[in-house]
Amino acid sequence: MKISVSNEISSVCPTFVGACVEARVVNTLYNDRLWNAIHEVEQRLRQELTFDSVKALPSIAATRAVYKLCGKDPSRYRPASEQLIRRMLQGKELYQIDTLVDLVNLASIAYGYSIGGFDADKFVGDELVLGVGKEGEPYEGIGRGMLNIAGLPVYRDAQGGVGTPTSDNERTKITLGTTHLVVLINGYDGCEERVIANAQYIQNLLIDYAKSDGGTVTIYRG
Structure with missing residues (x-):
């Protein structure tokens, strides 16, 4: 998959670095071993984080800053990583969807990056471009209905x-x-080393829980 970053994003976040993990996978409804790993991370983060400190995590703080620069209120439209960690701090478990979604969510709370997981066979064309949402642009969020993405960073096919x-x-x-998975890690904090570590973490999760060889990692920048 070819991925490029538009000038709209580069102008507000010139240090942006992203990673694309692309892999062949086998999905399942539930994986008990994976959920044991999720519970371990949840327990650790509940000891380390508070509602106030979550927003200060570099990966989340940088994403919130880009939202503001693009014209979006990050407290009304929270980055997914912040949503997941706040839910966990409320004493709730992560949502249980299926093994691929669950492991992407685990990777997101473990590193604090907002991570998108996609069925790559549903993309139209062979290129994704990271830009900024427009007023009136149609967009149906998963489980959220029609979402106003004006001012939000958005990947488009x-x-x-x-x-x-x-x-x-x-x-x-x-x-x-x-069976054909693409995972996108959004490093608005510009920390390439941590973004790569997050990508490798996802590869290991895919090997352990999705009958995958881990696929490939591609780095892209603003």
Whole structure:
């Protein structure tokens, strides 16, 4: 998959670095071993983080800053990583969807990056471009209905928006039948080393829980 970053994003976040993990996978409804790993991370983060400190995590703080620069209120449209960690701090478990979605969510709370997971066979064309949402641009968030993405960073394929740091699109969502996975890590903090570590973490999760060889990692920048 070819991924490029528009001038709209580069102008507000010139240090942006992203990683794309692309892999062949086998999805399942539930994986007990994976959920044991999720519970371990949840327990650790509940001891380390508070509601106030979550917003100060570099990966989340940088994403919130880009939202503001693009004209979006990050407290109303929270980045997905912040949503997940706040839910966890409330004493709730992560949502249990399926193994691929669950492991992407684990990778997001473990590193604090907003991460999009997609069924790559549902993309239109072979290129994704990271830009900024427009007023009136149609976008159906997963489980959220029509979402106002004006001012949100958004990946678009040849048909339109597929993913934002707040919510991915119903059109390209992961299902139990997904066999071709693309995962996008959004490093608005510009920390390439940590973004790569997050990508390698996802590869290991795919090997352990999704009958994958881990696939490939591609780094892209603003």
